[in-house]
Amino acid sequence: xxxxxxxxxxxxxxxxxxxxxLADLKLPQPAxxxxxxxxxxxxxxxxxxxxxxxxxxxSLCIGYSYEKSGSxxxxxxxxxxxxxxxxxxxxxxxx
Numbered sequence: 001x002x003x004x005x006x007x008x009x010x011x012x013x014x015x016x017x018x019x020x021x022l023a024d025l026k027l028p029q030p031a032x033x034x035x036x037x038x039x040x041x042x043x044x045x046x047x048x049x050x051x052x053x054x055x056x057x058x059s060l061c062i063g064y065s066y067e068k069s070g071s072x073x074x075x076x077x078x079x080x081x082x083x084x085x086x087x088x089x090x091x092x093x094x095x
Contacts, residue, residue, distance in 0.1 A: 003079035006042070010059070011066040011075050014038045035063035058082060 019034035027033065039059035043052040058079075065074040 003076050003083060006045075007062070007066075007072055007075045007079055010038050010042045010045075011063060012072050014041055015063055015066060031067050035060060035067060039063055 015034045015038040018037050019030050022030035022033050039056050042059040043055040046052070046055055062075045062078050065078060066072065
């Protein structure tokens with residue numbers, strides 16, 4: 001559920017609204033600025049500050065995929081795969 005809800009919020013809402021606002025201001029590169037801004041919000045929304053750099057980079061990639069595809073399907077899939085691989089890695093690491 002987290003990938004679905006987070007992508008609806010951070011890409012579907014925040015990134016889209018920020019991009020539209022920046023485009024209305026006639027700022028250059030509104031798509032990239034909106035990807036960066038929503039990525040900062042995405043990373044900051046997660047509790048562990050030690051993970052923020054990795055989450056920021058992940059979010060940049062997810063935001064780019066949203067801009068290129070125009071669909072939330074890819075971001076949700078990428079996010080779900082990332083979360084699944086992270087859980088798998090944690091479960092298979094020997095203490």
